[in-house]
Amino acid sequence: MQDIGKFEVLTESESHARTGRLHTAHGEVETPIFMPVGTKATVKAMLPEELIENGAQIILGNTYHLHLRPGDELIKEMGGLHKFMNWGKPILTDSGGFQVFSLSQLNNITEEGVTFKSHIDGTSYFISPEKSMEIQMNLGSDIIMAFDECLKYPATEDEIRKSSAMTYRWLNRCKEAMTRKESLLFGIVQGGLEYKTRMESLEQICSVDLPGFALGGFSVGEPIELMHKVVKEVGHEMPKHKPRYLMGVGTPLDLILCVDAGIDMFDCVMPTRVARNGTLYTWQGKISIKRAEYKKDPSPLDPECECYTCKNYSKAYLRHLFQMGEITGSRLNTIHNLHFYLKVMEKARAAINEGRWEEYRDDCIRRFS
């Protein structure tokens, strides 16, 4: 208990890449790490044992979705999100901000908070910084994200400054509202995609004494090169002795480039979502399992992969399952993609610890580009 929130930087590379260890109420997390997304109290198509078997250390839950269905109070009554979904390792929940601004029909944004209509049935909801903290504490999250405003891209410098300033005021309200000692509050840096405004937000947000910080406001429609550029510029400017989390990113290549920029934590729906659509990541690049060339292919998805799917099934079988719309296909594909993402990160940690990060990074860039 006394260690909760402690973050140790273990090894630093010559670039900004580093390994670290974050202590949470549900155990330690070795960074850099990818967090599978369990939107609605399940990582789609996966059970907890499979996540663990494939190397997951921590998963993400979505405040917006869980608040709407089945409701955070119900989950609290059922003993919290860990117990509800049978997951004994750490959980990070987002603040709901991103979904409120992207999924719902917005009614009103004020200093007090955001009124919106549910994307499911149009019911009206209000979420404020205090409400977001309450929801996340009801869920029993190990890492709670601050409630922030997510601006659309592009936005003017003036819009960005006003928004960042409110996000900062909201962060202070979030901190004030935190009453659960086992939960760690992370602040979210906004500030758009310009170095100047981004750094202004970074300095504001990181001036608050918190156990970790995130970069938000990416994956909002900007060109991917711009994301890489901004993260490269500001990643290493975040507090060195706190975990740095890049929200909602990304492809295996994005992960490698951003680890290089000093990021420790990632989450993204991509590996699970595209798996269900038949897109698989391999050490030889991305493949679409539905292609006719795999019809009679007895080889595994990836000869370099040791996941359950690659050890036991052929491309021909996976293609058949995909074509038939079988749940088993979604399962096997999801196992592979998550194993792949988690293995990319496991190998990154080993490479950093063993002083050969640049070599591993360059090999990955070659393979994934």
Place this chain on the structure above:
Amino acid sequence: MQDIGKFEVLTESESHARTGRLHTAHGEVETPIFMPVGTKATVKAMLPEELIENGAQIILGNTYHLHLRPGDELIKEMGGLHKFMNWGKPILTDSGGFQVFSLSQLNNITEEGVTFKSHIDGTSYFISPEKSMEIQMNLGSDIIMAFDECLKYPATEDEIRKSSAMTYRWLNRCKEAMTRKESLLFGIVQGGLEYKTRMESLEQICSVDLPGFALGGFSVGEPIELMHKVVKEVGHEMPKHKPRYLMGVGTPLDLILCVDAGIDMFDCVMPTRVARNGTLYTWQGKISIKRAEYKKDPSPLDPECECYTCKNYSKAYLRHLFQMGEITGSRLNTIHNLHFYLKVMEKARAAINEGRWEEYRDDCIRRFS
């Protein structure tokens, strides 16, 4: 190898219920047994390890579906159905007859065979007794079902007799076409739902020297009581020292009543199909997980069940997953229903072996009625 096809009757109860052991090329099967259905080279939502963990000894594959997609020749090229789907235990395949007559658009039925159009894309196919054997041998099945004509219900006595006679002639052609020593051919008794015509078919079919026999032509729209009546009348008339298989049946109550009538083997899509629709079988009866009363219910589906789902998840969680349409919900529900079916049969075997079948049977009838 020398034992393949051997069937030992182990214990007989005072009714017609009995336990037995069937030897196949992929191992032994303890009867009475329920066989999960793996229509398209997968038991929907399940992986082989989960089937085994829940007590599956043998599964069923569908000749009609696999012939159409991905094709039995492709499966043969990939090393056979066992290897293709990573299932090392016995597989029984149906003959395609039932699906040809129920799913496809029939063009022509002659003495030679059946011409039909695929339910997927209208492509024309021809299946004869010889073709059905070829397909099932390509799949590498341990138990191959004879190609029979499935009459609609109701049919006239004349129609039934003509059809049964053709099914008998087809059976002899099936036997003639069998060239794979590892595969056991089972004959299928037809003869409609009258005792007289059914017994006529039984005597014809069972006069052929084969390692096992089935009752076909049920689940064709007849009242369930009529099926119970006919199986009770004719089940024990089937050869005593051969396995007796009742095709496509049924509910847990059906299984118990038909074991009592002397049946050894069953298959049905019901436990897997209804699981995906939120219907769960328990020792206290059937429940629909979507009901509002389970919204905040922290208890497991079935307090008497020791399956993975019941050990780890609440009704509230299962209801939430069902409402959200999550694959994880289909998985957990399928695990439970299959575990339940297989446990009903495991307990039946134990009860028969221990001389308390009637007590177990009556308890099940009370619980499942």
